[in-house]
């Protein structure tokens with residue numbers, strides 16, 4: 001709900017301008033949409049230009065780390081080596097790997113191989129071999145600002161089935177991104193992602209989704225993909241969230257390894273693929289901050 005400001009009070013966005021000359025019309029528009037029954041973002045989710053600039057600095061590290069991994073990942077390497085690379089590059093650039101000690105998560109990165117859906121533990125014992133596909137999910141804290149993105153990597157020759165899965169998962173994110181624009185709804189994005197996966201005979205994990213990000217690791221809203229056009233939260237300029245559908249080749253069902261409470265696998269043992277981008281809603285449409 002709008003915390004009421006007088007027309008001549010300084011705007012909540014810290015621009016230094018009067019509310020009536022800054023975000024008042026914007027807030028009124030949001031409240032009108034809320035009265036129509038839609039979920040709307042609280043102003044805490046709307047980043048100002050200074051915050052966006054600082055978040056982008058954090059994103060630079062995340063992108064540099066994933067670019068380095070893209071160049072150096074190879075058959076015979078362990079996922080523990082990827083963890084070390086992530087830690088070293090992130091800290092050399094002045095950042096902190098956000099996963100490390102997050103709710104007790106014990107590593108700097110998640111490396112999820114084949115039928116691992118997400119939150120895979122890097123390990124000396126997981127040696128990358130030809131035919132593997134894996135997601136490397138990086139997140140950085142820089143000066144208190146968060147970034148989060150992930151990419152898929154293919155080791156050597158992979159099967160045509162896995163190649164298609166990785167490709168379609170990427171297309172899902174691209175098609176979802178096209179739907180990100182101010183005054184649309186998150187469900188516009190979710191349905192585009194969902195429809196493309198299903199048209200290819202795949203399923204999208206229901207329990208785990210994207211999230212707001214920037215001032216914290218995981219902010220509102222929760223971003224699902226089994227959602228419908230015109231539903232879910234209103235998108236407005238200044239919101240930042242991730243698009244990160246986990247696309248399963250087979251059934252939608254997943255389970256969490258009860259030995260560690262983190263690693264997520266497909267129930268049917270078939271592969272899963274995920275790409276994650278971090279998107280800013282702008283006045284014109286969207287800007288991808290991290291990939």
Ligand code: MF3
Pocket residue numbers: 098099100102105110119137138139148149242244
């Ligand atoms: N990057 C993942 C996400 O989008 C988070 C994994 S970090 C972990 O939420 F600590 F939760 F594993």
Ligand code: CO
Pocket residue numbers: 148149210211242244276
């Ligand atoms: Co994320």
